[in-house]
Amino acid sequence: MKTCSACFRLFSHDSGFCPVDGQRLIPVNEASPPRHPDDRRVGATLCGGRYQIWRIVADGGMGRVYQALDLRAGRSVALKILHPEVALDEVSVERFHREFEVSASLPHEHIVEVLAFEKTEDHSFALVMEYLEGEELRTLLKRDKVLRPERLVRMLSQLALGLVEAHERKVVHRDLKPDNIFLVGTRDGDKVKILDFGSVRDNSEGAKKLTVVGTTIGSPFYMSPEQAQGLLALDHRADVWSVAAIVFECVTGRVPFHASTGPMILVTIMGSNPLPPSEAGKAYGVPASLDPVMEKAFMKSPEARLSSVGLLADGVGHAYGLTGSHRDWAYMPQEELAARIRTALPAVLARHQKAAEGASVAHAGADSRAVAAALAAPSAGAADAFAEDMVMGVPQRLPRWVVPAVAGAAVLLCALVALLISR
Incomplete structure (x- = not known):
């Protein structure tokens, strides 16, 4: 082993200079x-x-x-x-x-x-x-605010691989946050290391419980609703929520739920929904295709939420136009991921926009059909209301309700046309 005489970091014997101080390294047996x-x-x-x-x-x-x-x-x-x-x-x-x-x-x-x-x-x-040489994700976010898509996808994919075995064994990390995700730099990109399993919840049979019922464990900004309430029914899907909160922060530069105190943060988590990331991260060009993925990851009910971090990683990758799954992207060089995203993302956004416009038109069409149906269908009790307009079941030549009905229909049709034009 070698050391730097300025910062006293330790390095392998084949290292020559300290990358921090630029000092020539010396063997540890020659230093104190x-x-x-x-x-x-x-x-x-x-x-x-x-x-x-x-x-x-x-x-x-x-x-x-x-x-x-x-x-x-x-x-x-x-x-x-x-x-x-x-x-x-x-x-x-x-x-x-x-x-x-x-x-x-x-x-x-x-x-x-x-x-x-x-x-x-x-x-x-x-x-x-x-001993790991690198930096926590928290340090990176403080410096750069957000992550580039290729760096996010690679990190998230490795995070999913690291958590899958724990989750299969019914172990919940329960304190996933940027401080507990360590990034070791390599030539192809970051290598992720998950830190601090001190707050785990072990749901396996016979596991010893160290948390009193109703106690909240974890960091408020990244805590799931069931975790915020200290519920006994807490499983790996709480980690899915926490990872989603990390993803949100990585793309928008802000946490999804914010308040001035810890208790108020928990109230906000349980009672409100975060902004779509494309809106919260508009300044960073967050694609709208990411919105539905995050919506599923932030479902209040664990049963309705994305059921694994792997599915979340897959959804994020697909939102940026990648094909395959997180297992394909975890070790793909970041430069290659970046090239693939640059090529595929425009088409993904175009399809998303088309689908959104189609949904808008379909919604408008549904509105128009509802209006038409309302105009065509007789109102409940119409026979009683306008009984004097009927002679033995046959309408008179000019019922009194025709003029106001036509006028009302014209007003509704004009309003509908204006609505369609504005959209």
Whole structure:
């Protein structure tokens, strides 16, 4: 292993220069890890002297993440260590341990690899994971606001592949958000890694439940209606909703449901519908063909919602004109996806526009037929109302209601013609 003398990142032995600082890398056995004035773990070895801490990577609500050198395996790893106050809470520790158990039981190239669960010398707990070089989707969205279609499709397709095994085993992630989607850059495009299975709901038989009935777990902006209510009847379709909220944000630059407080966000999720993405993301050219896909993904009832993230990924890809399924697009180079979308999207939009116009004309036609039927059909009780106009069942030559009826029909026909012209 090698390290950078400026930022103390760790690199493989065949690396030459630090891509961040431009410094020539040196072997770790020729360098010493730095010390940190506010964190005694930096520079120390933990867990029986196995892991040597080199730098702080990130801070979260539960703990701090470090890059460390596994002295036994000779590899770079990430250590997520609980904050001292969190380590004192039994339920938090149990969730942390369950994150290890669930992640370790779901080995998949699109789920972060979790290697060990350790107790530290400072009376906390550490989750040892593969070290990833890249950035969270949240960081990307803060910088770029939205994703290009080809990048979105590839990311979403890999996300679907990573979740399918968990969902088949009745494991619900329950906290999918841009912060828990990590993007590792490759020559062909992003490689997705799903992070943080600490909030999972395991619906398999005999699984231990750590959530009190009525408790909401997850991030409010990405929470499904059933999750917002803390319902027991919660399955993988809650993750479908969360992924749909992520897709919405990726194309529009805004979350689908917004309010000033957490409780109000949940009320909004349960009681209102988001704008169509083509309207919310008009400034970014979001195609209208995406609207019906997102409408199905945001159905309040899980039974009416798209039943898998794979179907959502397929719908998004087809909305951009791609053929096939998410399994075809997950590893397709982003440049190729971009070329295919540029070629196919105009035809998709034309068909969508034609269908929309056809529906509008059909709606107008239905209106005209309804008006015609209303004019042609006798009103209920007409015989009683106009009995004096009838002689032994035969109308007189000039009934009194003819003139007002003709005038009324003319007004209705003029209104109908005006309506059709305006459309």
